[in-house]
Amino acid sequence: MRRLWTPAWIGRHVLTIALVAGFMALGWWQISRAAAGNTLSWAYAVEWPIFAGFVIFLWIREARHTLRGGDRAEPTAPAPPPAGTPGVRRPVRSARTARVLVPAQESDPELSEYNHYLAWLNANPGARPGDYPGPGR
Incomplete structure (x- = not known):
């Protein structure tokens, strides 16, 4: 659980809460407009909570990924030396051609x-x- 309390994750938590609150407020606003007679607003009244649900889905997915150890840095291969470096042969890549x-x-x-x-x-x-x-x- 400590992995979810890093500065980056605190920013994600705050952003998630702000987006969900904002999307739900926009949905409520569209409901009030629809009740006043704007029929198109019924579609938006449904759309904004879907956006909020998507933000929650992404937050849960990323939290699970982090808790499973997905944020650990994977070792990467060293970068090839620049062209023209004396004494170093660059690997030749073969490509399939038609x-x-x-x-x-x-x-x-x-x-x-x-x-x-x-x-x-x-x-x-x-x-x-x-x-x-x-x-x-």
């Missing part, structure tokens, strides 16, 4: 140039689009 057959002769020069660009990107997986040398190279 092979698409492209006709040898295309009538549209823009499409042909774009396909050449895509083929170049596929052949150079570590390259950036700005490294593209241009068509026909």
